[in-house]
Amino acid sequence: xxxxxxxxxxxxxxxxxxxxxxxxxxxxxxxxxxxxxxxxxxxxxxxxxxxxxxxxxxxxxxxxxxxxxxxxxxxxxxxxxxxxxxxxxxxxxxxxxxxxxxxxxxxxxxxxxxxxxxxxxxxxxxxxxxxxxxxxxxxxxxxxxxxxxxxxxxxxxxxxxxxxxxxxxxxxxxxxxxxxxxxxxxxxxxxxxxxxxxxxxxxxxxxxxxxxxxxxxxxxxxxxxxxxxxxxxxxxxxxxxxxxxxxxxxxxxxxxxxxxxxxxxxxxxxxxxxxxxxxxxxxxxxxxxxxxxxxxxxxxxxxxxxxxxxxxxxxxxxxxxxxxxxxxxxxxxxxxxxxxxxxxxxxxxxxxxxxxxxxxxxxxxxxxxxxxxxxxxxxxxxxxxxxxxxxxxxxxxxxxxxx
Numbered sequence: 001x002x003x004x005x006x007x008x009x010x011x012x013x014x015x016x017x018x019x020x021x022x023x024x025x026x027x028x029x030x031x032x033x034x035x036x037x038x039x040x041x042x043x044x045x046x047x048x049x050x051x052x053x054x055x056x057x058x059x060x061x062x063x064x065x066x067x068x069x070x071x072x073x074x075x076x077x078x079x080x081x082x083x084x085x086x087x088x089x090x091x092x093x094x095x096x097x098x099x100x101x102x103x104x105x106x107x108x109x110x111x112x113x114x115x116x117x118x119x120x121x122x123x124x125x126x127x128x129x130x131x132x133x134x135x136x137x138x139x140x141x142x143x144x145x146x147x148x149x150x151x152x153x154x155x156x157x158x159x160x161x162x163x164x165x166x167x168x169x170x171x172x173x174x175x176x177x178x179x180x181x182x183x184x185x186x187x188x189x190x191x192x193x194x195x196x197x198x199x200x201x202x203x204x205x206x207x208x209x210x211x212x213x214x215x216x217x218x219x220x221x222x223x224x225x226x227x228x229x230x231x232x233x234x235x236x237x238x239x240x241x242x243x244x245x246x247x248x249x250x251x252x253x254x255x256x257x258x259x260x261x262x263x264x265x266x267x268x269x270x271x272x273x274x275x276x277x278x279x280x281x282x283x284x285x286x287x288x289x290x291x292x293x294x295x296x297x298x299x300x301x302x303x304x305x306x307x308x309x310x311x312x313x314x315x316x317x318x319x320x321x322x323x324x325x326x327x328x329x330x331x332x333x334x335x336x337x338x339x340x341x342x343x344x345x346x347x348x349x350x351x352x353x354x355x356x357x358x359x360x361x362x363x364x365x366x367x368x369x370x371x372x373x374x375x376x377x378x379x380x381x382x383x384x385x386x387x388x389x390x391x392x393x394x395x396x397x398x399x400x401x402x403x
Contacts, residue, residue: 005142005177008047008296008297008299008300008303009303010261010304011303013045016043016044016048017043017062020045022066025063025066032073035146035213036213042146042147043059044144046178047177049078049081049178050179050180051257051297052258052259052260052261053303053304055261060398063075079379079390079391079394082375082379082380083390084183085183085346085376086380086382088182088346089239089240091233091234091236094189095181098189102166102170106167118161118163122171123171124137124140125140129218130216130219131208131217131218139175139176140175142292143176144177151203152208154188154191155201155203158192158228159224159226165191173185174284174288174290174293175292175293176293177292179284180258181346181348182346189230193227195233196386240344242344242371242372242376243372247270249338250338251273251339252276253276254275254277255277256350257278257350258345259344260277260300262343264374265343272312272337273337274313274316275313275314276316277318278318278350280353281293282294284349298318317331324353325353325357325360328357333366338365339366339368339369340361342370343373344370344376354370378397379397382394
């Protein structure tokens, strides 16, 4: 059983980082794929990075300060998050296409009882496949799954159980505490061979047995992959840029689950008249989302409110649910602000809600400013091709101190 991340605080995130950093060098590169109880060879920082209680930049900096170039494997793992987000940001149609695929696949379950039975068995860990069933139950119980187990799980889901990859991505997104649209969707597409043409991932029983020290002995896994039908990846469009806020105007701050550490905005001089919090865990899926996600996010909001109470002024929320946009419009109107600053939300449910809010606020003559972190602004535009080229550019930016 893996940790439940019950302490959704920045202090806990920093403590976890400090505990892991001694192992972020060559030891990480050597042991990171091992499936051992408690996952001692990986950082388990991803839930904190997801809501930015901890930032990628400070994690990279800590690893490099401790290990120099020996931390490159770990640093690359952190950079994958920026790569996935940037890739999807300049190809947002892939997210909309995936959501349509989820809806179509759920409709298939209503028509195909055999498919529905297999799907239910996979989600509840009752397929009879050793390892896979344990991972399914562990994920739903804790909200966490080791990265290599995720890859094996996705491969078995698709090639052995013949389930739609979109439903697997949806299953992860509604249970993973660190689940975000970019990393989750594109990782599943990679396993299916849709991200890198001709490159699919096939889980092998011998590898699983070896990496788990013999704990798992899966039988009957698929011996070959098959082509997965999908439109070709779209040509990348322009990367969005963050907005600039006017320091001389009455301003309110809107924080959301994609970024709950506004320190960088406060350090830039933001002094909000009022601060609201937006959470949208239920918007991640048309199916029920794990209550662990909502619990984690609400605790993270509480932590942010307590840490920065002196700077955030009047607090409102967290706002969530179907009436969230209406509630935020009313809050903005009552705050007396003429501009609302919010951290830029990457493609996904929060970004969609902010787009609706933007339209509503404009009718009230209130401007919504999406402020982008320098880290994102520096890295996202380079996710135009594969990770190798992105990584080369990112390494240069890091070495130059530009990230």
